[in-house]
Amino acid sequence: MSRRSKREGSADYQELPLTADDVSAPSSSYPPQSGTGLRLGGGLSSSRRRSLLNGRNLCRLCLLSPVLVILGLVAWYAVVRGLRPLANLFTYGTRPLWDHQPETDPNIFIPHFYAEGVRPDDQAACARHNVTLRPNTASSSPRRLIDATIVSTEIDLLEIRFRELEDVVDTFVIVESERTFMGTAKNLSFAMNRGRFAKWEGKIQYLSTPGRELKPGEDPFNVEREMRQAVTDFLKTKVQPTNTDLVFMSDVDEIPASHSLALLKACNFPLPIHLQLRQFVYSFEYPTDSRSWRAQMHEWRGGPPLTEYMHSKATNRTLADAGWHCSFCFRSISDFVFKMSSYSHSDRLFGNKNYQKLLNPAEIQRKVCTGEDVFGLLPEVYTWAELLWRWNGPVKSTSAVGVPKAVIQDSERFSDHHNSSDVEQSTSEPSSEKDDEVSLFTTSRFVARTTSIFNSSGRGITWHLVLRRLTGLDQTGRGKRAAALIRVTAPSNPAFP
Numbered sequence: 323m324s325r326r327s328k329r330e331g332s333a334d335y336q337e338l339p340l341t342a343d344d345v346s347a348p349s350s351s352y353p354p355q356s357g358t359g360l361r362l363g364g365g366l367s368s369s370r371r372r373s374l375l376n377g378r379n380l381c382r383l384c385l386l387s388p389v390l391v392i393l394g395l396v397a398w399y400a401v402v403r404g405l406r407p408l409a410n411l412f413t414y415g416t417r418p419l420w421d422h423q424p425e426t427d428p429n430i431f432i433p434h435f436y437a438e439g440v441r442p443d444d445q446a447a448c449a450r451h452n453v454t455l456r457p458n459t460a461s462s463s464p465r466r467l468i469d470a471t472i473v474s475t476e477i478d479l480l481e482i483r484f485r486e487l488e489d490v491v492d493t494f495v496i497v498e499s500e501r502t503f504m505g506t507a508k509n510l511s512f513a514m515n516r517g518r519f520a521k522w523e524g525k526i527q528y529l530s531t532p533g534r535e536l537k538p539g540e541d542p543f544n545v546e547r548e549m550r551q552a553v554t555d556f557l558k559t560k561v562q563p564t565n566t567d568l569v570f571m572s573d574v575d576e577i578p579a580s581h582s583l584a585l586l587k588a589c590n591f592p593l594p595i596h597l598q599l600r601q602f603v604y605s606f607e608y609p610t611d612s613r614s615w616r617a618q619m620h621e622w623r624g625g626p627p628l629t630e631y632m633h634s635k636a637t638n639r640t641l642a643d644a645g646w647h648c649s650f651c652f653r654s655i656s657d658f659v660f661k662m663s664s665y666s667h668s669d670r671l672f673g674n675k676n677y678q679k680l681l682n683p684a685e686i687q688r689k690v691c692t693g694e695d696v697f698g699l700l701p702e703v704y705t706w707a708e709l710l711w712r713w714n715g716p717v718k719s720t721s722a723v724g725v726p727k728a729v730i731q732d733s734e735r736f737s738d739h740h741n742s743s744d745v746e747q748s749t750s751e752p753s754s755e756k757d758d759e760v761s762l763f764t765t766s767r768f769v770a771r772t773t774s775i776f777n778s779s780g781r782g783i784t785w786h787l788v789l790r791r792l793t794g795l796d797q798t799g800r801g802k803r804a805a806a807l808i809r810v811t812a813p814s815n816p817a818f819p
Contacts, residue, residue, distance in 0.1 A: 428596050428615050430638040434582070442581040443588035453589045466567040467587050468622075470495035470553055470631060474502065474665075475511050475657055476574045477518070478736065479648065483577045484522055485728035490583045491570075494526050495561055497553050501533030502664035503542040529556045542666045553631040563622035571631050572597075572617035577726055578645035586619050586641070593621045594636040597644035604650055604690050606725045608716040612701075614647040615640050646726060650696065655683045662696060670697040693718065 435450040436442055445455040458464060469491045473480055484494065498512050510530055512519075519526065531552050536542060563569060568587060570578065578597055586595065597617040601610045616633050623629045652658055659681050662671050671677050679685060680697060689696050693715040701709065722730065729736055 426635050428635060428638045428640040431598065431640050431642045432591075432595075434642045434644060436579075436581050436585075443584040447585055448589035451585070451589065451591070453591050456588060456590050465587065466492040466563065467583060468493045468495060468557070468561060468563055468567060468569045470497070470557060470569055470571055471574045472549060472553065473498045473512050473574050474508070475660060476652075477511055477515050478653055479575050479577070479651060480512070481518060482726050482728045482736075483574065484519060485731075486577055486580050486726045487583065488522060488525075490580050490587060492525065493561060494522060495529075495553070495557065496526060497529045497531070497549070497556060499531045499533035499549060501535070501545075503545045503549070503666045504664045504668055505534065505536035505542075505545065506664050508660075508664070527556075527561050529553075529560070542668065546666050550631050550633065554628070557622075557631065558624070558628065563624075565621070565623060567622045568593075569620050569622050569629065569631075570617070571620065571633065573633065575649055575651060576614065576617040576645070576647045578617060579726075582641065582644035583619075591619075591641075592639060593619060594639075595619050596635075596637065596640040598640045598642045599645045599647040600643065602646060602648045602651065603716060604693070606646070606648060606651075606722070606729060607718050607720075608693050609719055610701075610716045617645065617647075655686055658686050658690070658696065659683075670699065674698070 432451065435447075441447055448455045456465075467490060469483075469487055471480075471483070473496055480496075487494075496512050498510055500507065500510060502508055512528065513530060516528075529552070531549065533549075534545065536545065557563060557569065570583060572578070576599055578599070582597060585591075586593075595618065596615045597619065599614045599617055601612045601614055602608055603610055618632070618636050620629050620636070650658065650661065652661070662668065662681065671680060674680060674697070686696060688694075695701075695715060701715075
């Protein structure tokens with residue numbers, strides 16, 4: 323073996339023999355490697371090695387920084403808002419990763435054919451839906467249609483329901499309790515406002531129940547189930563339907579279209595059947611591009627098994643586009659506060675560390691005017707496209723086509739400028755003067771403007787609307803919006819010049 327002396331290629335270049343000194347033990351500044359007697363990186367100075375190590379640590383820090391920032395934000399959010407809102411944010415925000423449309427939801431949708439001026443209850447209507455007309459003979463008398471619902475404080479919605487269904491429903495069953503599902507004492511709203519429904523007194527069957535307080539740690543859904551059982555018992559003992567009568571079951575804010583019930587009453591549809599309803603929030607100017615299905619029609623059976631009043635899945639069959647579900651559609655702020663703190667899902671409120679802020683009237687007013695969720699929750703969706711589309715909440719619509727007829731016929735009464743005595747009595751709890759800022763069907767004194775990618779505030783293209791375009795949901799979602807702003811007759815409304 324040899325070693326090189328001087329620079330290769332120079333005149334003095336020569337090969338010298340390799341001595342034992344050239345393979346000496348490594349210096350004490352760098353540890354030996356596995357007894358090989360050779361040094362790895364021995365040519366690097368200690369300062370150079372420190373520089374490399376610092377560079378590697380910096381790279382690691384750069385990679386960890388986003389994680390540390392996220393963890394810091396999560397910790398801050400948990401301290402400020404509480405663990406329950408944090409869990410809700412994580413659950414709703416990541417749902418497309420780990421969840422899918424529940425198999426418990428109905429999945430057979432029956433197309434619904436209807437147009438204004440076309441009869442929904444004759445042989446042709448039945449044939450369009452691939453069913454037969456129910457014969458009206460002496461042996462097959464017209465079956466009675468019973469609408470059964472539970473009422474809390476939603477007197478305006480109840481009146482709209484009566485006016486929508488008065489020509490097709492034979493009996494209205496109204497049940498209310500002296501306590502909420504949370505066990506809180508409340509007034510009997512319907513009993514206090516019964517004079518408002520005098521026109522339909524001959525069709526009304528009414529039941530009030532005392533309710534009960536919740537036991538410590540008890541699920542409020544237990545009280546809700548007991549309330550629904552009370553409706554079943556009342557139907558069986560007082561209303562006494564026959565085995566051919568129809569019973570429509572839904573919450574008071576789930577309003578079927580009259581032509582939908584006329585179709586089900588006249589034709590031999592397989593029963594039970596769910597009704598798919600257009601979803602709105604706060605008013606009919608905020609469609610949410612989602613559909614509810616829990617409203618359902620049953621043919622009564624006195625047993626066994628006994629037909630039970632229910633709000634869960636009864637079948638896979640669903641009649642598409644059969645009405646409206648207007649959630650949190652209240653006239654006053656006090657009604658919002660009352661429902662948020664008293665209904666079965668009140669954990670969405672009290673699970674928040676700063677729940678008092680959610681009940682602040684100004685905060686509720688702001689969210690109602692912008693369409694934000696009053697609990698600050700993300701939408702419950704199962705695809706990323708839907709999550710992006712609905713992240714910022716519903717968009718105001720300027721169409722009032724296809725809403726319950728009473729809302730159009732009496733738009734002044736259901737607007738924020740109406741202060742008659744019957745509306746003043748419509749809530750179960752006293753309302754403040756500030757409550758007049760919110761109305762049932764025009765959610766604020768702000769004017770709804772036509773939605774476009776360039777909004778009226780001049781901010782130009784927003785990231786949310788761009789995401790809607792990219793996900794492809796903007797075009798498909800547009801066709802689903804069929805109801806919204808009610809005060810369309812107001813001449814001062816710039817949305818309707």
